[in-house]
Amino acid sequence: MSGWQKDPVLSVEHLTMRFGGLTAVDDVSFEAGRHDITALIGPNGAGKTTVFNCITGFYKPTEGMITLTHPNGSSFYLERLDDHDINARARVARTFQNIRLFKGMTVLENLMVAQHETLNRASGLTVGALLGLGGYRAAERKAIEFAREWLRRAGLISRADTVAGALSYGDQRRLEIARAMCTRPLLLCLDEPAAGLNARESEGLNELLYSIRKQDDIAILLIEHDMSVVMRISDHVVVLDYGKKIADGTADAVRNDPRVIAAYLGVPEKELAKVGREVGL
Amino acid sequence: MLPPAQSFSHRLKSALFNATVSALVAFLLFCLILGLRTVDTVYGLTLRPRPLLLAVAVGIVFVGRLALELFWWNRSWSVPTPAWAKWPGEGLKGLGDATAQYGGIALIVAAALFPIVALAIEKSLHLGLPLRYLFDLSIVVLTYVMLASGLNIVVGLAGLLDLGYVAFYAVGAYSFALLATNFGWGFWMCLPFAGLFAALWGCTVGLPVLRLRGDYLAIVTLAFAEIVRIVLLNWTEVTNGPNGISGIPDPTLFGIAFAPRGDVTFSSFFGIRYEPLQGIVFLYYVILALAVLTVLVTLRLRRLPIGRAWEAMREDEIACRSLGINTTVTKLSAFSIGAMFGGFAGAFFATRQGFISPESFTFIESATILAIVVLGGLGSQLGVALASIALIGGFEALRHTQGLAIIFGPNFDPALYRMLLFGLAMVIIMLWRPRGIVSSRTPSLLLEPQRGVMPAKELRA
Numbered sequence: 001m002s003g004w005q006k007d008p009v010l011s012v013e014h015l016t017m018r019f020g021g022l023t024a025v026d027d028v029s030f031e032a033g034r035h036d037i038t039a040l041i042g043p044n045g046a047g048k049t050t051v052f053n054c055i056t057g058f059y060k061p062t063e064g065m066i067t068l069t070h071p072n073g074s075s076f077y078l079e080r081l082d083d084h085d086i087n088a089r090a091r092v093a094r095t096f097q098n099i100r101l102f103k104g105m106t107v108l109e110n111l112m113v114a115q116h117e118t119l120n121r122a123s124g125l126t127v128g129a130l131l132g133l134g135g136y137r138a139a140e141r142k143a144i145e146f147a148r149e150w151l152r153r154a155g156l157i158s159r160a161d162t163v164a165g166a167l168s169y170g171d172q173r174r175l176e177i178a179r180a181m182c183t184r185p186l187l188l189c190l191d192e193p194a195a196g197l198n199a200r201e202s203e204g205l206n207e208l209l210y211s212i213r214k215q216d217d218i219a220i221l222l223i224e225h226d227m228s229v230v231m232r233i234s235d236h237v238v239v240l241d242y243g244k245k246i247a248d249g250t251a252d253a254v255r256n257d258p259r260v261i262a263a264y265l266g267v268p269e270k271e272l273a274k275v276g277r278e279v280g281l
Numbered sequence: 282m283l284p285p286a287q288s289f290s291h292r293l294k295s296a297l298f299n300a301t302v303s304a305l306v307a308f309l310l311f312c313l314i315l316g317l318r319t320v321d322t323v324y325g326l327t328l329r330p331r332p333l334l335l336a337v338a339v340g341i342v343f344v345g346r347l348a349l350e351l352f353w354w355n356r357s358w359s360v361p362t363p364a365w366a367k368w369p370g371e372g373l374k375g376l377g378d379a380t381a382q383y384g385g386i387a388l389i390v391a392a393a394l395f396p397i398v399a400l401a402i403e404k405s406l407h408l409g410l411p412l413r414y415l416f417d418l419s420i421v422v423l424t425y426v427m428l429a430s431g432l433n434i435v436v437g438l439a440g441l442l443d444l445g446y447v448a449f450y451a452v453g454a455y456s457f458a459l460l461a462t463n464f465g466w467g468f469w470m471c472l473p474f475a476g477l478f479a480a481l482w483g484c485t486v487g488l489p490v491l492r493l494r495g496d497y498l499a500i501v502t503l504a505f506a507e508i509v510r511i512v513l514l515n516w517t518e519v520t521n522g523p524n525g526i527s528g529i530p531d532p533t534l535f536g537i538a539f540a541p542r543g544d545v546t547f548s549s550f551f552g553i554r555y556e557p558l559q560g561i562v563f564l565y566y567v568i569l570a571l572a573v574l575t576v577l578v579t580l581r582l583r584r585l586p587i588g589r590a591w592e593a594m595r596e597d598e599i600a601c602r603s604l605g606i607n608t609t610v611t612k613l614s615a616f617s618i619g620a621m622f623g624g625f626a627g628a629f630f631a632t633r634q635g636f637i638s639p640e641s642f643t644f645i646e647s648a649t650i651l652a653i654v655v656l657g658g659l660g661s662q663l664g665v666a667l668a669s670i671a672l673i674g675g676f677e678a679l680r681h682t683q684g685l686a687i688i689f690g691p692n693f694d695p696a697l698y699r700m701l702l703f704g705l706a707m708v709i710i711m712l713w714r715p716r717g718i719v720s721s722r723t724p725s726l727l728l729e730p731q732r733g734v735m736p737a738k739e740l741r742a
Contacts, residue, residue, distance in 0.1 A: 056603060057602075058599070058602075058603075082607075083602045083603070084601075084602045084604075084605050084606055084607045084608065085605075087602075087603060087604055087605030088605030088607075093603070093604075094603050096599075096600070096603075100597050100599060100600035100603075101596075101597070101600070102592070102593045102596035102597055102600065103596060103597075104592075104596055104722060105589075105592060105593065105596060105722075105724070106724045106727070108724075108726065108727070108728050109589060109592075109724060109725060109726065112586075112589055112725075112726065113589050113590060113593040113601070113604060113606070114604045116586050116589070116590050116593075116604065116605065116606050117605050117606075119586040120586040120587065120590075123585055123586055123587070130578065130581060130582070130585065136585075140726075144726070144728070147728075148728065151728075157728075160727075160728035160729070161724065161727045161728055161729060179604070180603075180604075183604055183605055
């Protein structure tokens with residue numbers, strides 16, 4: 001029994017997603033450990049983002065069960081929750097492959113929107129705060145402090161009052177992660193966080209991910225193409241190909257799995273040994 | 282477009298060709314429209330040809346096209362942007378914030394003092410100012426400020442294009458009118474109900490259309506507004522159909538009426554001489570208070586989580602859902618709060634007019650309100666107030682442009698051309714300030730308020 005199976009925060013069982021006649025995800029099962037960074041990898045079109053969208057509620061899976069377990073033992077069946085409840089109640093946060101910030105709003109406002117649920121409750125569903133009742137002011141101050149903390153960690157504190165759309169690409173990526181973290185998740189799903197970043201920005205991103213892992217002790221599930229990143233930071237790698245899971249294990253185990261190499265190099269399994277020798281594996 | 286290096290004769294040749302084609306098209310278009318006129322003679326309807334008019338029209342097209350080709354489209358100079366089109370608010374710079382804040386306060390103070398000052402001037406100098414007309418016009422302008430502020434929540438903040446805002450206005454007006462005429466309730470008692478019913482109607486419209494966005498939402502809201510109007514028109518037993526509802530009571534000041542009917546009136550209570558203007562000035566202050574309330578509530582809502590959620594929803598709905606925001610509830614709240622203010626404005630409209638009929642709630646009203654919001658700048662309260670003054674007041678002012686008679690001769694009636702001038706003015710404003718009069722967005726909060734918003738331009742450099 002591997003580490004991530006002892007205390008999984010997320011367990012995906014027999015997940016299948018069909019779009020008409022196309023089966024994008026075919027009977028995929030895996031678990032993500034509570035303290036792990038789990039990477040979901042695979043060639044283009046393998047169904048990684050579809051799995052993500054099923055987990056975060058943007059698609060309703062055709063079949064299968066997705067369970068999220070909180071440390072106190074309560075569990076949520078994500079396939080039954082609305083997408084906003086998956087964040088608000090089950091506490092799963094996500095980022096997007098093509099960054100989705102509130103571009104016209106300032107960086108700080110982006111982080112405040114992420115704390116909407118808490119703030120909205122503190123505002124007495126708007127009515128209380130509108131009439132000047134209750135502890136909305138204190139709640140807002142606390143939310144600003146929380147946002148400030150994340151701005152500092154994401155290295156964006158000097159940009160707090162800038163319009164988010166004016167940030168550089170790397171800053172936008174980090175802001176999106178900080179925004180997701182402001183919802184205080186238990187599971188953070190990152191869809192290709194390093195895509196399009198240069199070496200320096202990529203380094204900044206890795207630092208942020210490390211710090212999240214070290215300080216916040218939450219599970220991270222990420223889709224990534226950059227193998228160097230995946231192999232360096234992930235504890236557990238799940239490999240998909242054509243919607244099916246073909247490998248599941250530690251980074252080292254997956255790296256040497258012939259089927260993974262075949263999927264990435266695009267050669268049939270019987271010729272694998274020959275190709276492997278040629279490329280020096 | 283031809284490069285300037287090409288010889289003039291070559292340009293002339295192609296320009297002549299294009300002008301001829303245009304003239305031909307114009308001839309085909311106009312030969313029946315302008316070229317023939319039906320005349321009622323003793324023999325019945327006959328056609329009278331008008332070759333001269335046709336020739337003039339085609340000639341104008343020919344010469345115009347030729348001139349455009351030769352001198353305008355290839356010009357090396359550009360049309361200068363006038364100074365008024367450049368004032369702050371264009372970029373994301375925080376310069377507009379303080380201006381907007383002080384401008385708003387100044388506007389409110391000016392509006393509050395306006396009747397007093399106008400009355401004082403008239404009383405002391407006897408200029409013969411058309412006070413009644415001025416106050417009536419100001420009341421209409423303020424009604425539109427209120428309506429546009431309400432719509433601004435839906436369109437400007439939440440980004441939901443609503444072409445049927447007049448439905449809420451109608452629901453508010455009819456709620457008040459029916460409650461007042463059937464149960465004898467007064468204006469102040471009905472006002473909350475008018476808002477409530479309009480908000481409920483907002484939810485009713487909102488629920489089925491929440492899945493729609495952009496153009497589709499606009500079409501459905503337009504349809505809902507038409508449904509409201511047609512129901513009002515045909516449900517004769519309740520709404521009295523096209524005949525409308527009359528005898529709607531005026532608002533009272535703590536139970537004291539202004540009209541010289543009944544025992545206690547405003548003039549008798551305070552022991553002053555009755556003047557019809559008193560009631561109008563009171564109406565002015567009622568709508569001013571309502572409009573200011575709407576603007577202040579909207580400004581406050583923007584700084585609350587719900588307002589930020591509205592704006593976030595306008596920016597990216599999917600990201601909102603990923604952050605745990607229930608977009609259904611958020612959209613409904615925007616719809617119903619916007620509708621509520623529309624309902625208040627409707628109740629005021631009913632009490633001011635004393636008579637309402639479905640004719641007051643046609644699509645053109647929705648379009649005017651939307652035009653104010655777009656012209657003022659989506660999401661800007663100050664912009665909406667300025668645009669209301671410009672659009673409603675300016676539209677009215679075009680009635681009195683006697684100066685144009687100097688150019689067009691003594692028979693020129695400006696009232697006939699005001700739609701044309703109005704359209705021209707809109708086009709010009711949209712050309713130079715495409716994002717509205719106040720196009721900057723004030724952040725709802727700042728980490729370091731003393732520093733202001735960081736300009737985006739410097740960052741990119």
